[in-house]
Amino acid sequence: GNGEKAQLQExxxxxxxxxxxxxxxxxxxxxxxxxxxxxxNLSLSKGFKDGNVALTLNYMNxxxxxxxxxxxxxxxxxxxxxxxxxxxxxxxxxxNHWLEHLNPAGIEELVIAQHPAIPVYDENGGYAGGYVDIxxxxxxxxxxxxxxxxxxxxxxxxxxxxxxxxxxxKNLVLKSQFGLNYTTGFNSTFVPKWSEAxxxxxxxxxxxxxxxxxxxxxxxxxxxxxxxGKNNISAVIGTExxxxxxEHLQGYGRGLVIEDLDYRYLDTVTEGKSVSNNASTYAMVSxxxxxxxxxxxxxxxxxxxxxxxxxxxxxxxEGALKMGGLAWGIFPSVSAGWIVSSEEFMKDIRFLDFLKLxxxxxxxxxxxxxxxATRSYFNSINFMGxxxxxxxxxxxxxxxxxxTTGKAKFGVDLSMFNNRWSVRADFFTSTTKDLLIxxxxxxxxxxxxSLTNDGKLKNKGFEIATNIRILNLRSWQLDFxxxxxxxxxxxxxxAGGSYTTDFxxxxxxxxxNSPAGVFYGYKTKGVFSTSEEAAAxxxxxxxxxxxxxxxxxxxxxxxxxxxxxxINEKDLQVIGDPNPDLYxxxxxxxxxxxxxxxxxxxxSYGNDAYNGLRANLESGSNIYNQATSMQNRWVANGxxxxxxxxxxxxxxxNSRFSDxxxxxxxxxxxxxxxxxxxxxxxxxxxxxxxxxG
Numbered sequence: 001g002n003g004e005k006a007q008l009q010e011x012x013x014x015x016x017x018x019x020x021x022x023x024x025x026x027x028x029x030x031x032x033x034x035x036x037x038x039x040x041n042l043s044l045s046k047g048f049k050d051g052n053v054a055l056t057l058n059y060m061n062x063x064x065x066x067x068x069x070x071x072x073x074x075x076x077x078x079x080x081x082x083x084x085x086x087x088x089x090x091x092x093x094x095x096n097h098w099l100e101h102l103n104p105a106g107i108e109e110l111v112i113a114q115h116p117a118i119p120v121y122d123e124n125g126g127y128a129g130g131y132v133d134i135x136x137x138x139x140x141x142x143x144x145x146x147x148x149x150x151x152x153x154x155x156x157x158x159x160x161x162x163x164x165x166x167x168x169x170k171n172l173v174l175k176s177q178f179g180l181n182y183t184t185g186f187n188s189t190f191v192p193k194w195s196e197a198x199x200x201x202x203x204x205x206x207x208x209x210x211x212x213x214x215x216x217x218x219x220x221x222x223x224x225x226x227x228x229g230k231n232n233i234s235a236v237i238g239t240e241x242x243x244x245x246x247e248h249l250q251g252y253g254r255g256l257v258i259e260d261l262d263y264r265y266l267d268t269v270t271e272g273k274s275v276s277n278n279a280s281t282y283a284m285v286s287x288x289x290x291x292x293x294x295x296x297x298x299x300x301x302x303x304x305x306x307x308x309x310x311x312x313x314x315x316x317x318e319g320a321l322k323m324g325g326l327a328w329g330i331f332p333s334v335s336a337g338w339i340v341s342s343e344e345f346m347k348d349i350r351f352l353d354f355l356k357l358x359x360x361x362x363x364x365x366x367x368x369x370x371x372x373a374t375r376s377y378f379n380s381i382n383f384m385g386x387x388x389x390x391x392x393x394x395x396x397x398x399x400x401x402x403x404t405t406g407k408a409k410f411g412v413d414l415s416m417f418n419n420r421w422s423v424r425a426d427f428f429t430s431t432t433k434d435l436l437i438x439x440x441x442x443x444x445x446x447x448x449x450s451l452t453n454d455g456k457l458k459n460k461g462f463e464i465a466t467n468i469r470i471l472n473l474r475s476w477q478l479d480f481x482x483x484x485x486x487x488x489x490x491x492x493x494x495a496g497g498s499y500t501t502d503f504x505x506x507x508x509x510x511x512x513n514s515p516a517g518v519f520y521g522y523k524t525k526g527v528f529s530t531s532e533e534a535a536a537x538x539x540x541x542x543x544x545x546x547x548x549x550x551x552x553x554x555x556x557x558x559x560x561x562x563x564x565x566x567i568n569e570k571d572l573q574v575i576g577d578p579n580p581d582l583y584x585x586x587x588x589x590x591x592x593x594x595x596x597x598x599x600x601x602x603x604s605y606g607n608d609a610y611n612g613l614r615a616n617l618e619s620g621s622n623i624y625n626q627a628t629s630m631q632n633r634w635v636a637n638g639x640x641x642x643x644x645x646x647x648x649x650x651x652x653x654n655s656r657f658s659d660x661x662x663x664x665x666x667x668x669x670x671x672x673x674x675x676x677x678x679x680x681x682x683x684x685x686x687x688x689x690x691x692x693g
Contacts, residue, residue, distance in 0.1 A: 023119025051080035093160035104144040130197030300337035317401035333362025365402040420469040429460040455494040461487030482586035519576035522658040523559040554634035554645030576662035581606025600672040609665035619655035620646030
């Protein structure tokens with residue numbers, strides 16, 4: 001409305017001039033509700049002379065804020081011993097089933113962005129909305145959740161392992177273990193015909209997808225140990241192979257004649273039928289060996305070497321061992337320890353129960369990249385519904401390899417006062433080279449990104465953990481535990497010096513001599529309060545036509561890096577760091593007889609975060625719902641505020657990525673509170689029942 005204060009009109013009009021009665025809708029209240037979670041556990045176990053068996057059943061039903069998840073888990077584990085314990089077999093198998101009703105994508109953001117003046121239903125009982133005057137064209141959230149209500153999302157997972165362990169001679173143990181993880185998921189998503197005022201979709205659609213994944217791991221080891229006087233030696237050699245196969249099948253169609261739940265199958269669609277199918281495979285094989293040596297139970301040394309080949313590596317990876325047509329990475333490590341508390345000169349220190357110093361250095365590899373990142377391949381595409389073809393989806397890079405991290409660590413373990421106070425401290429420094437980086441490509445390349453090994457990252461820090469038994473009485477015990485961590489990283493080298501990555505409205509800088517993942521944007525110095533203040537600053541923006549447009553009263557005052565009085569990409573700078581200065585957790589455990597109270601807190605300090613939601617709700621650049629803070633936006637000459645004027649399409653870029661949207665992300669989170677009670681039972685088949693919540 002007109003005037004100094006906006007007034008809610010009784011009626012608004014859609015794009016066809018149809019009059020719509022306004023509402024006063026609390027969309028969050030309409031969509032979200034109180035969530036209840038039920039969790040039931042049953043555990044049965046039986047032990048006997050040569051083995052044991054355990055069965056665990058779990059049922060969970062969780063109401064989300066606007067949708068539901070139902071889950072059933074089961075686990076069977078057993079271990080058996082034969083031939084005087086020299087042959088051992090065992091297994092652990094779990095079967096899980098999920099039934100989910102999912103939220104419509106983006107519903108949380110939509111609830112906030114939808115204008116409250118739009119009612120849930122119109123005067124005829126249909127969904128309100130459509131393109132409504134100055135209120136925008138966001139979809140009705142209630143319609144979206146109603147559409148999703150009966151869609152089916154089912155998943156099964158079967159995973160576990162079996163092992164065989166044999167001791168053919170004294171001190172030699174041969175072990176073979178096979179693990180399997182099978183998952184299958186079925187999703188049926190139906191969108192019925194719908195209308196919101198004059199906005200209508202007169203044809204329904206159905207998407208059905210099936211995803212299957214099989215992962216297996218087979219490891220074989222030989223472990224030998226021997227004691228010779230004060231010398232204790234153990235060694236293990238082994239091999240491990242693993243493989244993952246995944247397949248995706250999806251069908252789509254429109255025009256179901258009957259929308260009833262019993263007819264929501266692809267056989268009933270009448271037009272627009274399409275199908276897509278793809279698969280992916282990943283394999284890795286490893287050989288490893290480890291030797292441990294201890295002298296007098298005080299002086300410890302250990303050495304490990306591992307050789308890995310991955311289907312994700314390029315066959316021409318630089319620095320790799322070429323063997324059998326594969327590129328192998330070799331990763332050795334060594335560690336040493338000294339149990340100081342076992343020395344003679346420590347015996348008179350009564351309060352100290354245990355003190356150990358250790359040092360280590362090792363190399364490790366990371367192959368966390370797409371399965372076919374080293375190969376050129378094409379994707380099919382349909383153009384305007386009438387022409388099919390292929391487009392390049394990835395460039396071949398046969399030199400792509402793993403990241404290698406060399407890490408040195410010094411640690412201290414100590415326990416005091418009859419083991420009532422323990423401390424573990426680790427201090428580390430590491431260097432990662434051949435970083436796997438997704439580089440942004442020029443538009444002429446036809447691809448948006450390309451993976452490459454580029455650069456070196458250094459990281460150093462510490463972690464200190466402690467546990468204290470504060471109270472230790474017959475009926476009462478109180479424990480306190482805490483962990484404090486700190487790290488600093490820096491990119492040491494990078495081909496080209498730097499590059500940026502745009503993500504969800506934010507710009508991320510990767511640059512030499514800079515921490516990883518810092519935010520890169522514009523710094524602000526408030527809002528121009530008056531026309532005279534803006535004119536004195538003399539800042540301008542160059543339009544697409546080349547015209548210089550001066551900033552005026554109500555615009556953001558951006559800080560210049562290059563003092564040419566033109567705000568452009570030359571003025572970009574680091575505006576935030578997501579890496580924390582400190583992080584950790586602490587907990588309290590209080591026990592009184594059979595009653596236990598447990599709490600867990602986590603925290604982080606000194607890290608920044610980008611608030612993309614606020615960037616949308618305070619942009620002042622569109623006709624959608626905005627945050628109540630926009631009531632303090634600049635509206636008159638001389639007004640003092642930190643929120644700029646609202647102008648449709650934001651021609652001066654006041655809402656561009658800047659430190660306006662960077663916030664202190666430090667937090668203290670009360671993560672867990674649980675209470676449990678053990679009910680003792682004197683039954684032959686049942687010893688106790690634990691009730692918790």
